[in-house]
Each structure stands twice: as C-alpha cells, then as structure tokens.
Amino acid sequence: MSTVTTRIAPSPTGQMHIGTVRSALFNYVWAKHNKGTFLIRIEDTDTERNRPEWTQMIWDDFEWCGLIPDKKYIQSEHAPRHRELLERLVQEGKAYVSHEPSKNDPNIEVAVIRLKNPGKTVVFNDLIHGEITFDTTELGDFVIARSMDDPLYHFAVVVDDADAHVSHVIRGEDILSSTPRQILIQEALGFSRPIYAHLPLILSADRKKLSKRHHVVSLADYRDEGILPEAMINYLALLGWNPGTDEEHFSLEQLIERFSFDGVQKSGAIFDRTKLLSVNQHWMRELSDDDFSKHLDVGLPISHKLPISHKIVVLLKERAKTFKEAQEMLLGELSCLFSEPTLDRNQLSIKKPKERPSMTKTALEGLLEPLKALPEGISAEAVKEAVMPLADAEEAVGKGGRGAVLWPLRYALSGQERSPDPFTLISILGTKEAISRIRKAIAILKK
C-alpha cells in the first residue's frame, strides 16, 4: 500500500507567482484527497539569484492561502547528500567531470559534472497528457552540476523528490520537456520513477505564459487588492479543472473532496481578472459581518477605521468586488454615511424634466413631517413604504413624477451624483440625521 506524497518546490527569487500557487493547490488537494503528505521545498540551488527574505515570504503566502504543508524545508540543507550522490555517479562512471571554459566567462576553465547520456528513448506516462515519448540523444551529456558542491536544479530535484518519497510530481507544463532529462538522472541514480502530472499553463490575454514583466502575477498584489484567499483558491482551481458539473464555487475542503485528475484540462487557460473579481464577490458575500469588517480594516491606519454597521456591510457586499474597492467606496460615494455632505444648489433639483428650485423646496418640505413619524433604526423597506406614496402623489410635486421628490431627497442626503437609494440612506443615517440634512438642503434653496 503506497501513500501519496506531493510537493511544491518554489525558488526564492521573487514574489510568489500565481502559477506557483495553482501548482501548489493541485499538489495540496491531491495529497489531502488521498490522506497523504504535502511538502514545501524551497529550491535555493541558484545561489546567485536567491534572497533569503523571499523564503519567509513564500511560507507566509502559502499560509495565507491555507495551503499548509505537513513539512517544509530548504533544499540547500541537503547539500551533503547531493555531493554524496554526485560523487557516486562519477565513481560508477555514470557521470564525469568535464574541464571546459566557463559559460559565463570563457577565459576561465571550470570543472562541471556531466551525465553520461545513454542515448535512449524515454517513455513516461503523464496523468494529464497520457503517454509521452522523447528521444533523449539530442540532449547530449548535459551538465548536472557546476561542481561537486553545486548541483543544478534537475539533479537536486530528482534527489530530493526521491529522498522525500514523493509519489506524484505535479507541476507546470513548462517542465514537461525537461522531464526526460530528470528521468535519465533518476535512472542513473537507481531511483524509482514518480507519477507525473503536468498542469496546463496559466496564460495572459495574448495567450502567452504569464510573465512578471508584463502582468500582475504575484499573489501579494491580489491579496493587497483585497482578494480573499478563498476566492483565489476557488478561481485558480477552476482554471484548468472542473468537477464535471455546473458547480462553480468550491472551498478548499470541497476541492479536497472532489478533486481528481479526470477533470484536469490539457490546454492552457487565460487568466481572467474579471471572473476572479466575480468569484471574489461571491466569497465576500459569504463572510460574517465581523470577518467582513476585519478584512475592510486591512491596510488602513487606525484613524481611518470606520464604524461599520450591519446595514453598511450589506451595502458593501452588494457593491464591492474587492476590499480595496470597498475602502474606496467608503471614502467616496459612501462617505455621506459618516459625515455630512456639502451640497451644490444646482444639483438639488432634478434636471429632466427641468424643475424649479421652488418646486424642489416644496417637495422636500413635504417629507419632513412624515419622516419625523418614523422611528430610528427603521428598515429601508419601511422607509420606502412611508415615502413612496408622497413621491407618487402628484400634488406634492406638480408634474415632475417620483423623481422630482426622490432625486432631491437622495441628493440632500448624499451630496453625490451616485449613491445608494434614499430609503437605504435614511435607514442607515437615522431619521434625525436625515431630517437635519433635508433642512439644510431647504435652506440652500431659499437663497
């Protein structure tokens, strides 16, 4: 009985790429689906490009996503093991030290280690792509280490995967063509072959591999924008996998339960930010008021934190697709919920059909008494029931229609061209505050 072990092996050379997150997700979900083990291994064999601070960031990022590893470690910790096996290969004559000019500086001579390529055709079975055949003679005696103490990626990966008993190597399709050379190393070492699954690539709108240079690809950027981890996970999962049904929303737990390689796509998928946003909105709406408020506070100085009532959460869930967007709304079109707006006399009267200030004044005055009768904390529906008949009553407004009442009312309350409807505003502001604002609007009209 074999247990499933998977791994994600990012290198600490920059911000976490969402492609890495998706690979990690599939590895995680497959491991957990099989009650197996999920590992994170930091691949730091490229000492030139590595920066230690990225390592911590990688761990933090995975934790944010909920992709918690059973074990995490750093590849360079295995340096002695790498050297041991490198020496063994050379001793056994399966690899050799080659003295040649350095690629970086042709003036100096280096001693790289090359694998003696048996020149065979490698056939392996990919869980997603099926049987793949590859003639490895064209690879030649490729380099597997810069020196005995400096193994290259392909060598280190093979050794570490084998030592960690990795059963399934699930990774991006960009490494599909490199798999045969890893298999060659594996066979030279006498290791058994894991099961491979090469995930289709995440593409940009121009159908090219998503690149750091031209696109927003780092997880941190999406997090800072106020994308929920649940949304990112859900969206990434569906980008290249589907349950075979019309279902669209999956929590990590549900993915663990439902995932299988049958539902994995073969072709690359374009990353669609708009769809991500819509998925994010779904998960924002799932949040409790408390959790919603917590997310809303992220990144804000204490002085900017606002008292967010249930009614305001409802409003934000209806309108915002990210938390950053929600924050901006609170500062902009929804700022009237927290502070009195400044009114522009010309905006107060409805524009079509053109209405005179005196008519607007009469309309607003007519609202005062009925509003006074309403209790604080009343629902938007109840406000509507009380106010709508007044808007409908022609004598109240001449012949401007409902808008002749509703527009000035909404504007008096919000001071914004765009805002929630007046009933909701009154419900949130309270009748007292609403009346006060209407009075101020009336005063302006008197001038």
Next chain:
RNA sequence: GGCCCUAUCGUCUAACGGUUAGGACGCCGGCUUUUCAAGCCGAUAAUCGGAGUUCGAUUCUCCGUAGGGCUACCA
C-alpha cells in the same frame, strides 16, 4: 530551426459516438429604480480545416493549420 504539448461561444468550461452543443463570467437588451450598484428576465455567441473509421462524429485515426512550451554551467 529541432523536440514536446495543445485546439468547443470573447474568456473559463460541459457534453467521455446519437443533445435544439449545456453552464458560468463578460458584453448587449428588458424589468425594477427617474442616480449608481445589486437583483430578476432575455438575447447574441463556439466544435480550426481536410481526409478517413462508423448507420452516425465535438468525441476515434491521420494529415494540415494555428497557438503555446522547452531548447542554460536559471529554477
């Protein structure tokens, strides 16, 4: 160039030989609201091309075509 992979609405995808080719996101239209958002309803929209196999191909095979990936002493 060589090698490898891929191919259904604009996008993500369903249909594992027989469907009016389904869903979601977006777009467009309507309802609601004389703002905006949301919500509801509706519309437009796809099997890359050509040969086979088959009574029947989106589905299987081959050939084109197109796209992508890899071709490091990066990972």
